[in-house]
Amino acid sequence: MNDESNRSSGATSLIAAFARFVRARVAGRDAAPGRIGVDALPDDLAVLAPGALYAVHVAPRSPECDALIWATARAANTRHVSVVLARERAEAAARARELGFSGAAAQGWPRRLNVLAMPNEAASADADSEPALALARLYGGLRALKRFGFRANALYIVEGAERWFSWRDPAALAREGRLLSSWCETRGITMILLLGDAASDDDLGIDETQASASRSELNGACAGVARVRRSHGELLWQVDFWRAGRALATGDVHALRFNEAGRLSIAAPERAGDARRDARLAPDEARVVVSRAVVGDEAWVPRDWEVLADRDAVVAACDGARGATVVLAHRNGAQLEALCAAVHTLRRRCGRALKIAVVERGEVLRHQYELLMLSLGANLVVGRDVPFSRLESLLQSLQGQLYTRPLLSDYRTALAASLADAALGYQNVAAFCAQTQGALARGAVLRLPHVLVKLTLPPALAHVDALAWCRPRRAGDVFTADASHLYVFLFGCRLADADAALARIFTVPVERVAKDVTYLSDDGIGAQLQALEAENRRAPSADYSDLFAATAPVIAMEDKADAATESESVRRSRAELDALDAVLNQEARRNATDEGPLHPPARRAVRAHMPLAEPGN
Known part of the structure; x- marks a missing residue:
């Protein structure tokens, strides 16, 4: 009698288990698909099919990851949702309280929502320890979830899921991916793996080729793979591939924004009269x-x-x-x-x-x-x-x-490129060309604008008088003269400001100094310097250095008190520029003297003992 009753109860329990299995399978097939938590994302890129495995590469604990987790959980078409956060328990509990969970059921959320913490215990492990066996991490993660029960048509969102897989072994990773995909399909569970940067970082000790192969092995087991990445500060939703029924979408890229509610949304092209003012590049853009x-x-x-x-x-x-x-x-x-x-x-x-x-x-x-x-x-x-x-x-x-x-x-x-060197005032043609070319090379880092002013001197005006009237005050402003022109280099000056700068440099009106003024910038400066150097090699211009001593750099300082309080780095940069200027000047003089046997020596200017005639006489 007892044997018959035991057989009867065993058969009844077996039938009941089979009935539950059939109901779960039917419920899984009839369940409505869910959506990923990104507003305005096209349906074929957002659908979450029941019993499917998805992977999203996103930085853990970032604002975009947090927004994706909770928006997806809240929009789930099921009562059974489990969220696994890669954080300490206290941090997970604090985040739940921020969302309105204070012991009672929160409005608008799934009734069976579980929030679990997965602390990073691996960080405290010895770096030289042997890697875990294949499938060991995955079994450990699923075993931890089993304590809270598995339900058909449930949604699991796992942050930091890269810890569950063997990234060093592509073959083992492929087995783990197929196993997890089959597990989800059998139980009718939808799972979203949020994979952090560690899935492809050098911290795992694998090169880029091996990391790419590992990612491909895992991707093959998923129904959809997407990435949330930053490009020039802008968030992008990049789809590797995404299955929606029998359709397959690949290679789509959409810009993301944060709305006022903190949710992620697609930044769609604006239409006339349909501008969205709540779209933000980051949650704190209003700060x-x-x-x-x-x-x-x-x-x-x-x-x-x-x-x-x-x-x-x-x-x-x-x-x-x-x-x-x-x-x-x-x-x-x-x-x-x-x-x-x-x-x-x-x-x-x-x-x-x-x-x-x-x-x-x-x-x-x-x-x-x-x-x-x-x-x-x-x-x-x-x-x-x-x-x-x-x-x-x-x-x-x-x-x-x-x-x-x-x-x-x-x-x-x-900073060193923006600082003008100590050169100031008159220089001979060779030193002027070397100094100007050095300033152009240093300023190229910042694309500093410079101006070279070419003034054609009147025949009746003595070079000595024209040079005496030119008195620059800013460090880096230098000038020189050849047989018929006066050249003024304005360091860090815009072309629009050259007129005013030139008027401040000369002690007399510019019209009295030059009958023609040409302003050169960018490539025009380089071409003019090359022509000036070539002409100086053929016929060296007069050197007036003995009449116009170099002006002390301190004159060009706007404020002596500021010069005294300059930081050590600025003083060091100025010293380096001074040394470079000395080398350039020395090289220019050496190049000028090397041509001694082939060319006549540079002419020296001597002050006249009798007054020169005025231009009008």
Whole structure:
């Protein structure tokens, strides 16, 4: 009797298990497909089929990864959703509380939502330890999930899933991928693997070829593979391939934005009258961090601005920022290097979506220093006389922009290129050509604009008088003369400002010095220098160095106090430029003397003992 009852109960339980299996399979086939959590993504690139395995390469614990996880979980077409976060338990619990989970059921979320923590225990393991056996990591991960039960038509989102696989062994990785895909299909479970950079990093000890082969082996087991990556500061959704029923989409790329709710959305081309103002490059794009020196004594400051004490506090507060607006102040030349370091650090650390503005709040930045700031990462340089209300409008105009200039790896290189050397005043033709060519070569790093002014002297005007009237005051401005022309090189000067600069250099009206004035820039300077050198080799021009001694560089300094307080790096850069100038001058003199037997010696100018005739006589 007992044997018959046991057989009867065993048969009943077997039938019940088979019925549950059939119901699960039917439910899995009839379940409505879900969607990946990216708004406005085309359906054929967003569908999540029941029982399918998907892989998305995205940086773990990043804003875009966080937005993707919770938007996908909230939009799931099932009650059973499990989210595995690659974080400590306290961090996972804090994030759940931020989303509104405080012990009771939260509105708008799946009823059976599980939030699990997967701390990075491998970080504390010995780096020289033997790698785990194939399938060991995957079995361990699935065994940990089994404690919370497996349900048909469930959705699993696993952050940091790269820990589950054997990336060093492509063959083992292929087996793991096929096993997990079959497991998902058998149980009717949809799983999204969020793979971090470690899936292809050098930290795993594999080269790029092996990493590419490993990724291909895993991709072959998935129903869809996509990547969230940054290009020049902009987030992109790049689809390797994605299956939707019998359709297969490959190679699609879409720009991503964050909306006001913090969700990811496709940045579709705007139509007339359909502009979206809530689309952001990063979640913190509305944040504005300002140095106290920028605000000054303004009576009203926008309440959402973060006004901090100084430049160092601003840099520290922007650690981890992505698209915020940072406003720094320039006071004087003594702080130039520190300002360069801050701008360069912010740009390299925070990416190209960060907006950086430099505001003049003391001395006016020279043009070469303005170009220096733009080359080191600044989006905008605001003049000293710009009203505060206009500053707000300019900062607003930066929203949605990306920094696309090439970024130098070392800001000191750019700083040295922007500094004018110690040369100032008259130089003979050979030294002038060498000095000017050196300045052009150094300024090419920043694309500094220079101007070479060629003045045709009247026949009745003595060269000595014309040279005596030319008195440049800025370091780097030099001049020379040949038989019939006077040449003035203006360092870091724009072509539009050459007239005003020339008028300040001469102590008499320019019309009295030259009957014809030609302004040269860019390639025109190089061609003119080559012609001047060739003419000087054929017939050396007179050397007036004994009449016009080199002017001390300190005259060209705008402020002697600033020169005394220059940082050590700036002084070191100036010393290097002075040494380079000395070498160039020495080489130019040696080249001029090497031609001694072939050419007559350079003519020396001697002051006349009787007055010269006036041009009108």
